[in-house]
Amino acid sequence: MIxxxxxxxxxxxxxxxxxxxxxxxxxxxxxxxSASWLIAKPVKIILILVIALLVKWLAxxxxxxxxxxxxKMPALLKPLRERAPQALNPLLxxxxxxxxxxxxxxxxxxxxFAVYGLAFILILGELGVNLGPIIASAGIVGVALGFGxxxxxxxxxxxxxxxxxxxxxxxxVVDVGEASGTVEAVGLRVTTLRDVNGTVWYVRNGEILRxxxxxxxxxxxxxxxxxxxxxxxEEATEIMNRVTTEALAxxxxxxxxxxxxxxxxxxxxxxxxxxxxxxxxxxxxRQWSVQRALRAETMAAFEEAGIAPPMGGRLYTQPxx
Numbered sequence: 001m002i003x004x005x006x007x008x009x010x011x012x013x014x015x016x017x018x019x020x021x022x023x024x025x026x027x028x029x030x031x032x033x034s035a036s037w038l039i040a041k042p043v044k045i046i047l048i049l050v051i052a053l054l055v056k057w058l059a060x061x062x063x064x065x066x067x068x069x070x071x072k073m074p075a076l077l078k079p080l081r082e083r084a085p086q087a088l089n090p091l092l093x094x095x096x097x098x099x100x101x102x103x104x105x106x107x108x109x110x111x112x113f114a115v116y117g118l119a120f121i122l123i124l125g126e127l128g129v130n131l132g133p134i135i136a137s138a139g140i141v142g143v144a145l146g147f148g149x150x151x152x153x154x155x156x157x158x159x160x161x162x163x164x165x166x167x168x169x170x171x172x173v174v175d176v177g178e179a180s181g182t183v184e185a186v187g188l189r190v191t192t193l194r195d196v197n198g199t200v201w202y203v204r205n206g207e208i209l210r211x212x213x214x215x216x217x218x219x220x221x222x223x224x225x226x227x228x229x230x231x232x233x234e235e236a237t238e239i240m241n242r243v244t245t246e247a248l249a250x251x252x253x254x255x256x257x258x259x260x261x262x263x264x265x266x267x268x269x270x271x272x273x274x275x276x277x278x279x280x281x282x283x284x285x286r287q288w289s290v291q292r293a294l295r296a297e298t299m300a301a302f303e304e305a306g307i308a309p310p311m312g313g314r315l316y317t318q319p320x321x
Contacts, residue, residue, distance in 0.1 A: 044126050052119035059111040067104035098170055102188060103163055152189070154206035159188035162205060168213050173285060175212035176203055218258055219287040220279050223294050224267060227274045227307065236307055237263055240278055243301040244294050248280065253293055256286040261294075 124131060163186070168174045172183045174193070181195035191208070193201040227236055244261045247253055259281035267277040282290045 041126050045123050048119050048122050048126070052115050056112055056115045059115070060108050063104050063107050063111070067100040096169075098186060099163055099166065102186070103160075106160060106188065151204075151206060155189045155204050157206075158208065159186075159191075159205040162186065162191075162208075163188075167211050168215075172213055172215040174214065176208045177210060178207075179203055180212075214287070215285045217284055219282055219284050221282050221287040221290040221294065222277065222279050223291050223298070225276045225278075225295070225298060225302070226272060227276060229273055231274060231307055233266060233274060233276070235305070236276060236302065237265055239301050239305055239307075240276065240298055243297050244278060244280070247294060247297045253290060256282050256290055258282055 121131060124134070162168070168183055168191075169186060170183055174180065174183055176191070176193070179193050179195065179201035181193040181199075181201060183191065184194050184200070185192040187205075189205060191203045191205060193203060195201065225236070225240070227233065241261065241263045244263075248257045248261060257280060261278055261280040263276075263278045265276060267275040269275070278294070280290065280294070
């Protein structure tokens with residue numbers, strides 16, 4: 001009787017190898033020789049995926065905790081500069097939450113891309129794939145996409161810097177050139193504004209070259225009053241100073257004013273009449289209501305004092321007219 005003995009693969013002589021263990025269990029040379037592909041590599045790939053998922057979950061959890069404020073300043077925003085007025089903005093918590101969530105979403109996407117990208121490269125390395133051509137092809141594709149989507153990339157980068165620098169936020173009154181109004185939402189690609197007529201404007205962040213924010217720090221209420229050519233400038237100036245000082249000492253204007261009124265006197269002389277100007281430093285975003293209140297008080301005092309309006313009957317003009 002002829003007995004066949006299974007050929008012993010060379011790798012079965014390596015101490016502690018999967019090949020030796022599989023050969024001792026099965027006695028099959030093919031299974032032993034393929035142990036690296038059948039067991040070792042799948043185990044390593046699974047381990048890489050598990051570690052990647054764990055790292056991603058932990059990173060997202062940490063970022064989530066940093067972006068949750070629970071009514072307070074989110075920890076993610078504490079190292080960053082904040083320009084929002086603390087006492088004025090009733091949407092301050094919403095502004096902070098939106099800013100933190102947007103920055104957090106970018107960080108989460110970056111972490112996910114980095115972790116999965118590294119895991120993908122490690123898996124290809126385990127499979128014995130030559131990464132050189134793949135990396136070169138990815139670089140060419142990235143350059144092509146960069147040229148094709150440069151406007152989109154520009155929008156995202158501009159939006160990211162706006163978020164980090166806190167140039168504006170929800171509730172701010174801004175002028176971005178083509179549109180102006182109250183900010184309703186700030187995204188990485190588009191900023192949403194609503195103007196005084198109720199029109200909603202969607203402005204691409206990459207197209208914003210300048211931003212005029214009327215809701216940061218303080219503002220200046222400017223009131224221009226137009227007198228007739230024969231109006232008594234000295235009397236009108238005295239009335240403006242007295243009336244506005246008394247008005248600013250009473251509520252609700254007293255809560256908005258940050259400094260004394262300054263009656264600057266004659267601003268300009270035109271065919272329509274003489275323009276008198278006064279200014280007062282107020283809280284950010286309150287300049288328009290203060291202007292209307294002071295104009296109403298001063299016009300009533302002018303009429304009571306018998307100061308005649310200019311030709312056409314208009315006692316006031318908007319600054320800049």
